[in-house]
Amino acid sequence: MTTLQPIKRQTLTSAVTESLRQRILSGEFADGQQLRQEALSNEYGVSRVPVREALRQLEAEGLIQIIDHKGALVSKLSLDDVLELLDIRAMLESSLLRAAIPRQTKADLAMAADTLKQFEIALQTNDIRHWGELNSRFHLALYRAAKRPNTLALIEQLHNKTDRYTRMQILFTQTMERAHAEHTKLLELCQQGAAEEAAEFIRFHILSAGNALESYLKNQGSPR
């Protein structure tokens, strides 16, 4: 007998919420793009009701902005916004990793190592599509042992808001190799149980993404 997966009897609202969240994160919907309720409901073959409820939830998550009687716009973050959010992430993730390392099991580390391998495959085929998801998986694997579900949820929320922009930076500046090297170093520090060094390094890792994004935008002259 196979491990009886719990049948996921999703409601339409949650299904639509997840789908829209993914599509926003993937960049399918651009910054500032308007999401029309009827278009979405037609596309999904549902009424506008679950679509509206999904939009409400995504708004509270900060992924879109709803203006009364006008509609929902995909959130457009300024450079300052992104830098500020990365600052928060640096603080939270550094603290979380420091707490996690003494408690990481071999399984945790194996999980992270496995994700790193998938990274390499994606890197060789230049497959940027799953980069964001893999990135989340890697970091979450390292953090899980800290047993701080609320912090983890908060970090995931922040990830969701910043991923599009950091991915843009990675894509345009072709620094996937560097990011990968940093991930490898990070995993090594975890394996050595070097909590303090790892905490400091991940802080650097996150903030340097912000710096790279900043200098890229400054040079391109298309900052908002």
Next chain:
Amino acid sequence: MTTLQPIKRQTLTSAVTESLRQRILSGEFADGQQLRQEALSNEYGVSRVPVREALRQLEAEGLIQIIDHKGALVSKLSLDDVLELLDIRAMLESSLLRAAIPRQTKADLAMAADTLKQFEIALQTNDIRHWGELNSRFHLALYRAAKRPNTLALIEQLHNKTDRYTRMQILFTQTMERAHAEHTKLLELCQQGAAEEAAEFIRFHILSAGNALESYLKNQGSPR
């Protein structure tokens, strides 16, 4: 001519959202209490649609939990949850205050001082009702100068999730005077421009609330 207030043409959804949020924060709805859609819609004299949308939003804010086909429950946090959230707050608020102090204007400090006065009035009349709101106002006045809207919003969200519990601690342990004394000290440090001391002190201020709550619950024997 009076300062033409923007006419607030609220939608029912946002009106209901705000009202429900307030009622949850005030403790009118207890931990784990179920919120029935029809009861609420009758009470407000609206249909269930705006109520449902409001609930979705509050769920994303973490104030309630929606279980498919079962309904919405007011979030019930364990002691560990509260301590974890206070930990995050300590980190964020300490960092934010450190950034704010060098930029605080006289107006900012006057605003904070004014809120402190209202605290004293509430303290003398033992009026605990507005404690949470005043507390938020005081802290936000101190933080505003940092010009970090995203951090501020995040902190407010965390406040919303923890306020009921810290207020319970204040109420039961009769430590309003102590909290007030700490606030006074905090304002003094800001007025002196002592960023580092203030940052460290607010960290202590927040974490000590957690400690007090913990020892209270441990002694009462009613921790969850």
Next chain:
DNA sequence: ATACATACAAATGTATTCAATTATTACGGA
């Protein structure tokens, strides 16, 4: 030609109605 007002179209907001799921009660058998 421009500015303004009006009429129409499109999108969102809300109420009502119907469908699916869950909780409760009543009943029957061991």
Next chain:
DNA sequence: TCCGTAATAATTGAATACATTTGTATGTAT
């Protein structure tokens, strides 16, 4: 009495219908 089961009620989920608001186009006056 206890347990399981069928029937029923209560509640939530979703679709449809209607109301309100906003955007656009047309027309008229200056």
